[in-house]
Amino acid sequence: MGEVELVPREYGYVVIVLVLYCFLNFWMGAQVGRARKKYNVPYPTMYASAADNKDANLFNCVQRGHQNSIEMMPMFFLLMALGGIRHPVIAASLGVGYSVSRFFYFKGYSTGDPKKRLSIGKYGFLATLGLMICTISCGVGLLTA
Numbered sequence: 001m002g003e004v005e006l007v008p009r010e011y012g013y014v015v016i017v018l019v020l021y022c023f024l025n026f027w028m029g030a031q032v033g034r035a036r037k038k039y040n041v042p043y044p045t046m047y048a049s050a051a052d053n054k055d056a057n058l059f060n061c062v063q064r065g066h067q068n069s070i071e072m073m074p075m076f077f078l079l080m081a082l083g084g085i086r087h088p089v090i091a092a093s094l095g096v097g098y099s100v101s102r103f104f105y106f107k108g109y110s111t112g113d114p115k116k117r118l119s120i121g122k123y124g125f126l127a128t129l130g131l132m133i134c135t136i137s138c139g140v141g142l143l144t145a
Contacts, residue, residue: 007085013092014084018077021099025073028066028106035062035110058112065109065117069102076128083134086141091134098127 035041039055041048047063048056076098084091105121 008088010088010092011084012088014080014088014095017092017095017099018080021073021076021095021102024099024103025066025069028069031106031110032063032066035059061112061114062110064114065106068109069106072102072124072128076131079128079131079135082138083131086138087134091131094127094130094134098124098131101127 036043036059039048039053039059041053041059048059050056053059076095080091080095084095101121101124104119105117105124108116108119108121
């Protein structure tokens with residue numbers, strides 16, 4: 001009797017992309033730590049006040065770039081993990097696209113001009129839409145199997 005495959009072998013790509021995104025998240029967190037020192041924003045202050053800090057906007061943009069990425073992370077991870085069951089290569093490819101767009105989203109936001117987050121960062125929304133389609137396809141496939 002052969003082994004039953006719970007997930008396709010290519011699901012390994014999904015796993016690798018998820019771990020790569022974790023490294024990106026650690027890097028963004030480190031950038032916030034550097035910005036804390038550079039702009040003198042001590043812990044546990046989440047956002048700097050313009051009344052207390054002339055560089056508040058610069059720090060807050062770095063902080064928001066990371067915070068928004070954290071806010072989106074559960075949805076990204078869930079869609080990758082589930083959509084990748086049926087479409088591992090497509091999901092992993094979309095995950096790489098999402099991760100690259102998140103890097104540029106963060107870099108653009110960190111300039112202090114929030115509009116710059118969307119130059120390349122806006123394409124993360126297309127990757128998310130693609131992952132939603134993969135996940136819907138997985139759910140429908142499970143229901144019709």
